[in-house]
Amino acid sequence: MTLVPIIKRDYICKLATEGKRIDGRKFDEHRKIEIETNVVNKAEGSARVKIGNTQVLVGIKMAVGEPYSDSPESGVLTTAAELIPLASPDFEAGPPRENAIELARVVDRGVRESEVVELDKLCLEPGEKVWIVFIDIHILDYDGNLFDAASLASLAALSTATVPAARFEVGEDYPLPLKDPPISCTSVKFGNFVVMDPSLDEEEIADARLTVATDKNGDIRAMQKGLNGSFTREEIQKVIKVSLDNGREIRKQLSESTGK
Amino acid sequence: MKVDIKLIDDNGKRLDGRSTEELRKIKIEAGVLHRADGSCYLEWGGNKVLVAVYGPREAIPRHTQNPLRAIVNARYNMAAFSVEDRKRPGPDRRSREISKVISEALEKIVLTEQFPRSAIDVNIEVLDAEAGTRCAGLTAAGVALADAGIPMKDIPVACAAGKIAGQVVMDLGKEEDNFGDADLPIAISPRTNEILLLQMDGHLTLEEFNRALDLAIKGCHTVSEIQKKTILDKYQSVEGVE
Numbered sequence: 001m002t003l004v005p006i007i008k009r010d011y012i013c014k015l016a017t018e019g020k021r022i023d024g025r026k027f028d029e030h031r032k033i034e035i036e037t038n039v040v041n042k043a044e045g046s047a048r049v050k051i052g053n054t055q056v057l058v059g060i061k062m063a064v065g066e067p068y069s070d071s072p073e074s075g076v077l078t079t080a081a082e083l084i085p086l087a088s089p090d091f092e093a094g095p096p097r098e099n100a101i102e103l104a105r106v107v108d109r110g111v112r113e114s115e116v117v118e119l120d121k122l123c124l125e126p127g128e129k130v131w132i133v134f135i136d137i138h139i140l141d142y143d144g145n146l147f148d149a150a151s152l153a154s155l156a157a158l159s160t161a162t163v164p165a166a167r168f169e170v171g172e173d174y175p176l177p178l179k180d181p182p183i184s185c186t187s188v189k190f191g192n193f194v195v196m197d198p199s200l201d202e203e204e205i206a207d208a209r210l211t212v213a214t215d216k217n218g219d220i221r222a223m224q225k226g227l228n229g230s231f232t233r234e235e236i237q238k239v240i241k242v243s244l245d246n247g248r249e250i251r252k253q254l255s256e257s258t259g260k
Numbered sequence: 261m262k263v264d265i266k267l268i269d270d271n272g273k274r275l276d277g278r279s280t281e282e283l284r285k286i287k288i289e290a291g292v293l294h295r296a297d298g299s300c301y302l303e304w305g306g307n308k309v310l311v312a313v314y315g316p317r318e319a320i321p322r323h324t325q326n327p328l329r330a331i332v333n334a335r336y337n338m339a340a341f342s343v344e345d346r347k348r349p350g351p352d353r354r355s356r357e358i359s360k361v362i363s364e365a366l367e368k369i370v371l372t373e374q375f376p377r378s379a380i381d382v383n384i385e386v387l388d389a390e391a392g393t394r395c396a397g398l399t400a401a402g403v404a405l406a407d408a409g410i411p412m413k414d415i416p417v418a419c420a421a422g423k424i425a426g427q428v429v430m431d432l433g434k435e436e437d438n439f440g441d442a443d444l445p446i447a448i449s450p451r452t453n454e455i456l457l458l459q460m461d462g463h464l465t466l467e468e469f470n471r472a473l474d475l476a477i478k479g480c481h482t483v484s485e486i487q488k489k490t491i492l493d494k495y496q497s498v499e500g501v502e
Binding site for chain 1: 383
């Protein structure tokens with residue numbers, strides 16, 4: 001850790017002992033979320049999500065292609081993330097590195113494992129032709145917690161997507177078949193403190209990170225721990241509870257802004 | 261490919277209802293990103309472009325540094341979902357070329373000699389594309405540079421003219437670009453009318469070229485007014501600053 005983060009860390013930890021956070025939030029409180037859908041006309045579905053100053057744009061494109069040989073009757077889902085240099089002074093141009101790949105894979109898992117997109121309904125000719133769904137994550141402004149912003153934007157974009165069947169001359173356009181989405185909530189730990197929805201300052205000094213995706217029934221659908229710190233069992237249970245509470249609220253906002 | 265598409269109707273109106281000398285609708289917003297030193301969001305017809313400026317900062321890698329002045333690195337990038345068929349992420353030959361000509365246009369206008377050894381990075385992201393993205397990108401870059409407080413001789417601005425159905429027209433739209441006869445995007449310094457960028461493809465007679473150039477310059481001046489208004493609107497209303 002270089003000098004500035006050490007000073008920052010001392011300050012943030014000192015605030016935390018007084019029960020405060022650097023931007024005045026409570027430990028279990030997320031920043032203001034804004035969801036805007038259908039922001040890109042050329043995309044099959046799109047959404048811009050702001051969590052505080054963090055801004056992520058996700059576009060969905062679809063094409064007709066070949067299925068994987070081990071699942072000849074289901075559509076194909078691919079997720080890509082780009083940490084473009086527009087979003088932060090520290091991001092560099094070039095092919096995706098570790099961080100971008102982890103981000104894309106965590107979002108991909110959240111979408112895939114929860115079976116939000118009903119891939120079995122995206123088959124045109126078994127073994128020959130299926131729909132390929134591309135989720136492209138574009139980070140526009142990086143102020144911490146890309147995991148939650150990217151997941152939420154992906155879900156919002158998917159839920160407004162239309163299958164462009166007419167353009168590919170395989171029938172009429174119809175909405176992308178979807179199930180209830182799981183909501184991801186990320187917390188970080190520094191010292192003995194665990195806070196929800198880390199800002200960039202908190203993320204930079206964090207020892208450990210935990211993302212929990214929960215569904216409508218309160219079940220856990222995906223988790224990812226990151227960084228080289230550790231959590232105790234009690235802390236993990238607390239993070240899950242906070243993720244459930246916040247997830248409920250965010251799910252409501254998502255369904256209001258997508259009309260689903 | 262021969263396509264039966266009437267680009268100008270009997271009343272002299274174009275496909276989107278514009279007259280021959282009319283620009284598409286333009287909307288510009290300055291200072292939209294938190295992390296960037298300067299930024300701009302611009303909508304030009306169906307184009308949506310976001311630009312972030314970082315710098316002046318140390319040029320990396322070091323061999324790119326110029327001991328006498330700053331370098332301007334424009335990076336034009338299209339989002340995968342910005343076009344009809346998904347574009348593979350990352351730079352291709354087209355975007356590298358556009359990045360180069362935009363960088364060169366901006367280097368002429370920025371007072372680069374004030375910042376030796378540094379780089380000014382201009383990131384142009386095309387989020388939604390509908391013909392004329394390089395003009396939209398350069399115009400947005402002008403506003404973002406001003407928003408970042410980078411000293412410039414002028415605010416650069418771009419606009420295109422072209423030829424469709426035998427007539428010279430302002431600012432080609434999607435179908436006009438695909439099925440028209442010529443496209444002439446330019447960028448100028450509006451104060452002096454110096455031409456900073458010029459590209460042309462298609463077929464124009466000398467007379468038509470002159471008409472198209474005049475029309476594009478006229479368009480640049482119209483867009484320039486919108487740029488200036490955007491910046492004034494943002495900074496005139498700043499209150500509580502001592």
